[in-house]
Amino acid sequence: MIDGGRPHMDAVVKSLSARLAPANADKKSATKSLITKPSREEAEAAVRTLIEWCGDDPGREGLLDTPRRVVKAFEELYRGYGEAPEEQLERVFEEVSGYSDIVLVRNIEFYSHCEHHMVPFVGKAHIAYYPDGGVVGLSKLARVVDSYARRLQTQEALTAQVLETIVNGLKPRGAAVMIEAEHMCMSMRGVRKHGASTITTQFSGVFKSDPSEQARFMTLVRDYR
Known part of the structure; x- marks a missing residue:
């Protein structure tokens, strides 16, 4: 050579x-x-x-x-290593006319890379929270997802990191994160099962303590696509 x-x-x-x-x-x-x-x-x-x-x-x-x-x-x-996701949630808007119900952002597309094989996994993230005193700009939630996704990742860790950042940054009454993705390490190599998807969820606050809130979150994510 x-x-x-x-x-x-x-x-x-x-x-x-x-x-x-x-x-x-x-x-x-x-x-x-x-x-x-x-x-x-x-x-x-x-x-x-x-x-x-x-x-x-x-x-x-x-x-x-x-x-x-x-x-x-x-x-x-891999630009996410140079970003601080928590900074995206520093500005909170308190003038929301008394709104205190669920805020849900669905179908946040992301691209990441498996830390085990360095091949892509792609999918969508769904994020919900119950505000407690204020809300954040909707695009900021997508930026949090992107900052963590642009690193070597596992889907499980990505799900936990997004939730933890939202909980620490917004102090909501509850937060929920669902991520569904297809992993090329399963589609392109190994078992080579194209189309197989993986779903991970993480809950805090009222979403964690009340199963009906989890059900509401799942329903909103699934029924209005």
Whole structure:
């Protein structure tokens, strides 16, 4: 295979290993240590290595700019690591003319990547809450979903993170989150079951303590699509 002028793999591995293992740190503290972000050049070198591992030549014309394009795409696909979802809920509107019933935003489309295989899973999120003193701009709920989705994720963790952020940010009387998604790690590989969907839910407050509120939430999500 053509080397294409990339750094020798041993040097790349050595450089990354040095950052991943803090000196004089025990195993517990090492786990909590922050990892220094590799340079763009190192990221592109890693892509070239993967291309070679797949059996192709990163030096051929069609693949010359692929490492650069992949790294640029990763910046967009995983931009959630540079965002603070909780900031989306900082502004609350209290002038709602006494409204205190359920607020529901359905069919929030999202795109994420499975942390186990780094392949996409796509779907929709449904969010409801009972306000307690104020409401938030509806688009902000979608932004919270997107900020967490644009990371390496599991659907279960994504569901819990969205709910926790809403509970901490809005202090509602109750909140509910349902996420339904199709995972390409099931459709494209492994069991290869196209069309299989996964549903996860998380509840707090009145939604957690009152089954009738859960039923109302499910009905609103399902019956008015």
